[in-house]
Amino acid sequence: MSDARTRLDKINTRIRNNPVLSLLIAVSTLVIGLSTFTNATRNLMDLFSGAEQRPAINGLWQAQVSYDWPNADYQESFNFAGSDTQLYGSASFTGSMNGILEGAIAGDTLRFITKTPESLGSGPAQEAIHRYQGKIVGDEIEFVMQTEGGYSAHVPIEFTAKRNSNPPPTQPAPN
Known part of the structure; x- marks a missing residue:
């Protein structure tokens, strides 16, 4: 006489006849469900409570920066944009605007890089990379900027950027 039961029927019968295995499966299912x-x-609570909200840094910021070479005081501008952890926009270096690359923001810390060509006499330009790290404290960002590459070595520069409280001028409405 052949056994007409399928493999699934055999497994089901074995589970029913073994209370420890049945209990183990039930508890496992409950743990996975919970x-x-x-x-x-x-995730829903984080969504509604706004946990880890992005600081409101989008907009124009300005800083007085003293670089590590003689007579190198510049009023620099930063125009931040983005959402969530993304950061993009522009940042000036010695008064020249550069795009923000590899920008990210996490909590009250932001990081990005900019690149500028550096030339010496009539020689070819070399690329200088400026790595910025900032800590947001109210309406200020405390920055450390490190430059690498280019023709000369530089020490890290520390400065504080402040939110630009003067809105850009608006164009009069056409008549």
């Missing part, structure tokens, strides 16, 4: 529900609830 874990999934807990993670989904946490």
Whole structure:
């Protein structure tokens, strides 16, 4: 006589006849269900509570920067944009605007780089990379900027950028 039961029927019968295995499967299912529900609830609560909200840094910032060579005091501008952890916009270096690259913001810390050509006499230009790291403190950002590459070595520069409180001028409405 042949056994007409399928493999699934045999497994089902074995589970029913073994209370420890049945209990283990039930507890495992409950743990997985609770874990999934807990993670989904946490994600919803973070969404509604605004946990880890991006600081309101978008807009124009200015800083007086003293570089590490003689007579090198510049009024620099930073125009930040982005959302979530993304940061883009522009930053000036010795008064010349450059695009922000590899910008990121996490909590109250932001990081980005800019690149500028550096030339010496009639020789070819070399690329200087400026790495910025800033800590947001109210309406100020405390920066450290390190330059690498180019024709000369530089020490890290520390400066504080302040939010530009003067809105840009508006164009009069046409008549």
